[in-house]
Amino acid sequence: MRPAPVAREIAAGRHLSTLAAFGPSGSTSVQGDVVQLRARKNWVVAAGEADSYVWSVGSALWLVPANAPGLLVPADHAGMGLRGTVAASVQADPVRVPASNELGPxxxxxxxxxxxxxxxxxxxxxxxxxxxxxxxxxxxxxxxxxxxxxxxxxxxxxxxxxxxxxxxxxxxxxxxxxxxxxxxxxxxxxxxxxxxxxxxxxxxxxxxxxxxxxxxxxxxxxxxxxxxxxxxxxxxxxxxxx
Structure with missing residues (x-):
């Protein structure tokens, strides 16, 4: 999953991305061309429904596919949420993504x-x-x-x-x-x-x-x-x- 193609899919209405930014800052570690992200994010709207997550770790943003290894999303959520969504905590324990998935600050x-x-x-x-x-x-x-x-x-x-x-x-x-x-x-x-x-x-x-x-x-x-x-x-x- 590369950011540019995903942006085109989002613009065409074929891809839903959500923000995972609130909670502990977390940490990253690099192994060659793969980056491991560790963090727990709260109030992630559309958790479990989105195709990808814009994930903040430190001062950087990363594009994390919904099917990325190590991404833990609750099976259900009893909270109120917003219209047609859930808002749940999501865990990266750790999530592995390509280094090219960094979006910027x-x-x-x-x-x-x-x-x-x-x-x-x-x-x-x-x-x-x-x-x-x-x-x-x-x-x-x-x-x-x-x-x-x-x-x-x-x-x-x-x-x-x-x-x-x-x-x-x-x-x-x-x-x-x-x-x-x-x-x-x-x-x-x-x-x-x-x-x-x-x-x-x-x-x-x-x-x-x-x-x-x-x-x-x-x-x-x-x-x-x-x-x-x-x-x-x-x-x-x-x-x-x-």
Whole structure:
């Protein structure tokens, strides 16, 4: 499995890859053209379903095939997960991959991971608002203020999302603050917006055809995945502006 051909398969929609980055850093050892990776990674979304894993060890990222020798994935998972996925711990004990499967430094991928997480939160908010509007019609004065709050919170995150994409694309060395801002705002806004959607729709929010209860749970599952809001806030340097 070489990174370039896999990238083409991913672009064509024939290959699913997932990120294995959270947990102990792990270690590597080299034996000729083969690298052994040792680590345990937590909150690996689509564990057991993905075709490959983007695996972080130290400061480097490696492409690990799902069938790589030494990759241990739980047979089942009782957690909540996100829509249509599982989120489980995966063990490399050790995993053996070709040295050519190194993808590069982790610092290149991390900002995009946070941006994509913001996109997931944004999708959850738009979906919750759309479902609430279809059910309520947006004309009931008792729910109008809450619907307006949902719209404004969602639009605010969309502004931060486009700003973060622009920063990572054109000024990656100056993008860290904007990416963290998006990640924190999007995670907290998704929880707030889906909570309001449940509130305004009342008992109907639990109907399967609306899909609100599922988005409500998804927003909370996403907020629990590392890096959490608290983890991101610990890296922010707070100072007064002149």
């Amino acid at each position: 982790e610092e290149i991928a991390h900002p995009w991971f946070l941006v994509l997480g913001g996109a997931v939160s944004l999708g959850l908010m738009e979906g919750a608002l759309g479902a609430a509007l279809r059910h309520l019609g947006g004309t009931d004065p008792r729910t109008k203020a809450d619907l307006a709050r949902m719209r404004l919170r969602t639009d605010s995150v969309r502004v931060l999302y486009h700003d973060a994409i622009s920063a990572v694309t054109w000024q990656p060395d100056r993008s860290a603050h904007r990416v963290r801002l998006l990640a924190v705002a999007a995670s907290e806004a998704a929880v707030a917006v889906t909570d309001l959607a449940m509130k305004v729709c009342g008992d109907a929010a639990f109907r399967r055809d609306l899909g609100l209860e599922r988005r409500f749970r998804d927003a909370r599952a996403a907020a629990a995945i590392e890096p959490t809001v608290d983890t991101l806030l610990e890296s922010v340097e707070v100072h007064a502006r002149p």
